Amino acid sequence: MFAKLKEKLKDWTKNITKKAEETSKKESKKEKEKEKAKIPSVSKKAEKKEQKKEEKEAKKEKKAEAKILKELNIETEKYEENLKKLEEETKKEEELEEEEEERKPGSKSFFQRITSGINKVKVSEKEYDDYSEELENILLENNVALEVAERMVLDLKEKLVGREFLKKEVESGIKSLFGDIIGDILINPPDLLMEIKGKNINSNPYVILFCGINGSGKTTTIAKVANYLKSKNISCLMAAADTFRAASIEQIKEHGNKLGIKVISHDYGSDPASVGFDAIQYAKKNSIDCVLIDTAGRMHTQKNLLREMEKIVKVCKPDKKLFIGESITGNDAVEQVRSFNEAIGIDGIILTKADIDEKGGTALSVGYVTKKPIFYLGTGQEYNDIEPFNKNKFIEKLGL
Numbered sequence: 001m002f003a004k005l006k007e008k009l010k011d012w013t014k015n016i017t018k019k020a021e022e023t024s025k026k027e028s029k030k031e032k033e034k035e036k037a038k039i040p041s042v043s044k045k046a047e048k049k050e051q052k053k054e055e056k057e058a059k060k061e062k063k064a065e066a067k068i069l070k071e072l073n074i075e076t077e078k079y080e081e082n083l084k085k086l087e088e089e090t091k092k093e094e095e096l097e098e099e100e101e102e103r104k105p106g107s108k109s110f111f112q113r114i115t116s117g118i119n120k121v122k123v124s125e126k127e128y129d130d131y132s133e134e135l136e137n138i139l140l141e142n143n144v145a146l147e148v149a150e151r152m153v154l155d156l157k158e159k160l161v162g163r164e165f166l167k168k169e170v171e172s173g174i175k176s177l178f179g180d181i182i183g184d185i186l187i188n189p190p191d192l193l194m195e196i197k198g199k200n201i202n203s204n205p206y207v208i209l210f211c212g213i214n215g216s217g218k219t220t221t222i223a224k225v226a227n228y229l230k231s232k233n234i235s236c237l238m239a240a241a242d243t244f245r246a247a248s249i250e251q252i253k254e255h256g257n258k259l260g261i262k263v264i265s266h267d268y269g270s271d272p273a274s275v276g277f278d279a280i281q282y283a284k285k286n287s288i289d290c291v292l293i294d295t296a297g298r299m300h301t302q303k304n305l306l307r308e309m310e311k312i313v314k315v316c317k318p319d320k321k322l323f324i325g326e327s328i329t330g331n332d333a334v335e336q337v338r339s340f341n342e343a344i345g346i347d348g349i350i351l352t353k354a355d356i357d358e359k360g361g362t363a364l365s366v367g368y369v370t371k372k373p374i375f376y377l378g379t380g381q382e383y384n385d386i387e388p389f390n391k392n393k394f395i396e397k398l399g400l
Contacts, residue, residue: 005142005360006399009178012138016123016131017170024121024167059086120164123174128161143330143361148185148368155181179395185364186391189348189373192320193232196290199319205283206290209276209318210350211309211340214245214297217352218324221378222292223255224386225350228376229290230261236290239279240265241272241312244296252294259383262288272296272308273315280316293318306343313344320347322375327351327362334365341370352378355385363394 132153139149156178165173196206208225212218222238229236238256240263242248249265256263264279276293283291293316295309313321323346325333333351340346349366351357354377363374374389 005138005358006397008138008142009175010399012131012135013171013174013178015134016127017121017174019127019131020121020123020170021167023124023127059090062086119167121167121170122162122164123160123170125157125161128157132157139361142359143328143357143365145331145334145361145365145369148361148365151368152178152181152185152364155184175399179398182364182395182398183391186367186394187371187373188391189375189389192375193229193234195319196229196234200289203284203287205280205288206320207276207280207293207316207318208290208320208322209293209295209313209316210322210324211295211344211346212297212324213336216297216324216326217378218297219248219252219255219294221324221350221352221376221386222252222294223259224378224383225376226255226261226292227259227383228386230259234289235287236292237262237264237279237283237288239263239276239291239293241275241279242294242296243268243270243272243275248294248296273312276312276316306339309340309344322346322348322350323366324350324352325362325366327354327357327377328359330359330362331365333362334369337366338369341372346370346372348373348375350374350376350378355379360394360398363389 135156136149136153139152140146144152159177159180160174163173199206210218210222219242226236226238238252238261240249240252242252243266246268249268253263253265255261262282264275264282266275266278272295276291279291279293282288293312295312296305321344323337323340325336327333329336337346337349349370349372351363351366351374366372367374376386377389379385379387
């Protein structure tokens with residue numbers, strides 16, 4: 001999972017880093033040229049130094065002359081005044097010489113001014129805009145929905161442009177900011193196991209309703225969840241409330257037999273809500289911790305069937321309503337989850353076929369459009385091939 005998106009994001013980050021460093025070098029070069037222009041030429045400096053030397057010699061001669069006058073007691077007051085004036089002039093000249101020395105190439109203050117632009121890199125708005133379209137296309141190619149890609153590009157611009165990085169940390173800095181944006185989009189799911197155990201204190205089963213379209217691996221995923229809960233010492237049963245699709249009841253019963261988990265079912269054509277209700281009553285009487293309700297697959301465009309889902313929700317009052325979709329379907333999964341969320345208000349998402357998803361954008365998209373957490377990722381064909389979703393691991397797998 002994420003292989004293609006990871007590689008393309010890596011290339012994009014390197015490109016914008018290279019561009020920012022090139023701009024930084026140009027600015028540093030300009031700064032150096034400005035500083036050089038401020039430094040007088042060698043010949044002028046030598047001439048000025050010689051002139052000052054002559055002035056110093058002249059003043060020394062005046063001092064010597066004044067001393068002789070004092071010794072001869074001639075114009076003593078005038079001597080003292082001249083001597084004081086000469087000492088003040090000498091002090092000022094020495095201070096000016098010290099300041100000029102600091103401005104010379106190689107001095108600390110000069111070096112600090114020049115190198116401050118070399119060690120740090122800043123991404124300008126123009127540089128970002130030059131590469132923002134490329135970033136958006138990378139995201140779109142990897143199953144990120146358009147509205148999500150646009151938001152991510154704008155958010156990164158806000159965080160990145162004008163921000164200073166140490167030269168060696170530009171690439172890692174951009175990746176870190178991008179990881180923060182993904183972290184803001186995705187939501188870590190609540191601890192489902194703790195919620196189930198918490199509700200069982202009142203001797204009421206925890207009810208999870210599963211929805212999605214046909215072909216997404218919904219029934220198999222429910223069996224995986226049942227097996228996962230069983231491995232955590234949580235008892236559960238499955239309700240075969242998909243009473244319309246041919247062989248659906250046999251399929252879930254087969255899973256139940258393999259896992260040693262009870263399945264409650266009615267005849268084909270029965271009211272799905274009544275199947276769920278009976279399963280909940282059975283769980284109460286037999287102190288079963290959790291009820292997993294399978295439902296008929298519905299296309300997100302089938303409004304009548306979606307309304308029927310509303311009836312199941314009303315009768316069974318599930319604690320969690322989880323949408324199951326394929327991670328490889330991209331924008332189709334976004335439209336599906338949006339429709340189910342509008343119809344019944346889902347609480348979370350399970351994405352199947354994550355093991356063959358090289359792009360990874362669907363997870364970002366469904367998380368963004370629903371503002372709901374992803375609970376599990378299906379990672380294979382076996383019952384154990386399911387893992388709780390963790391957004392930090394997701395970001396890590398993207399290389400961010």
